Amino acid sequence: MAKKTETTVEEKLRALYDLQLIDSRIDEIRNVRGELPLEVEDLEDEVAGMNTRLEKLNTDLEVIENNIKEKKNGIEESKALIKKYTAQQDNVRNNREYNSLSKEIEFQELEIQLADKHINEFKAQIEQKKEVIEQTKEQLEERKEHLKHKQSELDDILAETEKEEKALIKESEKYEKKIEERLVKAYKRIRNSVKNGLAVVQVERGASGGSFFTIPPQVQMEIASRKKIITDEHSGRILVDPALADEEKEKMDKLFTKVS
Incomplete structure (x- = not known):
């Protein structure tokens, strides 16, 4: 041997x-690639974050719109009750019954006022949310464009260097084994x-x-x-x-x- x-x-x-x-x-x-991969990664995270924010804003919008529907339904119910109590006042037997119905009508009118107040507040919230959504959409498009540009830069560099880098990594491993x-x-x-x-x-x-x-x-x-x-x-x-x-x-x- x-x-x-x-x-x-x-x-x-x-x-x-x-x-x-x-x-x-x-x-x-x-x-040569420098900070590009990190820049691309940061931009991807930023775009993902903005998409998540948009989803949340749109969900918030749906919730507010549903709240308005509920308040409007409540107003219709209160109006129906007012109509009912007003009709019942024509058939009362004494002042106590009349006053009791008057209080019910007054309560329903207050409910309508409160619901209207809430609807106006919700509408203001919707306008505010829509404004934020538009701003976020504009920022998102801008970041997407920037990401596209940086990704293209990175792809070009990778296309030029990836093959050589992989070959050199193999050579590095081969030379390590000699030592x-x-x-x-x-x-x-x-x-x-x-x-x-x-x-x-x-x-x-x-x-x-x-x-x-x-x-x-x-x-x-x-x-x-x-x-x-x-x-x-x-x-x-x-x-x-x-x-x-x-x-x-x-x-x-x-x-x-x-x-x-």
Whole structure:
């Protein structure tokens, strides 16, 4: 049985830097989309909220209109009772019965007045609700148009980049498998803790990429020897020498051309 060849430090560094280049390319693609997906999501929520509000306003309107119908029916009932009591007054036997019927008539007249007052209040509420409904409809149309525009923008960007992004995600997963789990975890931890997502950087002009802290010449020589994995003492990033970085960039550029 053939003995499994152990991965050299140089091979690990190359694989890590390749992974970084792939993940950085994915970051670039996602940056092109920027805040658009969130904007679209917010607009969708806003449109959904406005539709719910319109439904509630229309339900409120129905309730108020039903209240008016009830009050109108109540008025008709009161009028019928007034007619009945007035007719009964013609056949009373004494003043007590007459006064009792007069009180009933007076009560029904007050009921009619109160119902009319409520109907007028309900009508005012209807006008107010209708005004709010019209305003909400106008706002809804405006937000829908804005959403349509933003969704179209997002669809265009996705059409251009989705295929490449999916292909690169697969490549990223493939390259991860080439690296031992311990290093992948360290890489991801560093990547998540830095602003630009760069966990593996090359030495540039005697400093860690994107940093102003100079790396001592002795350490630069160790990095160039590719005998051990060295991290920047200030940022914690994994460091690679410029020659290795250039070679891997050239290799990855060919991959990016292929998947784009």
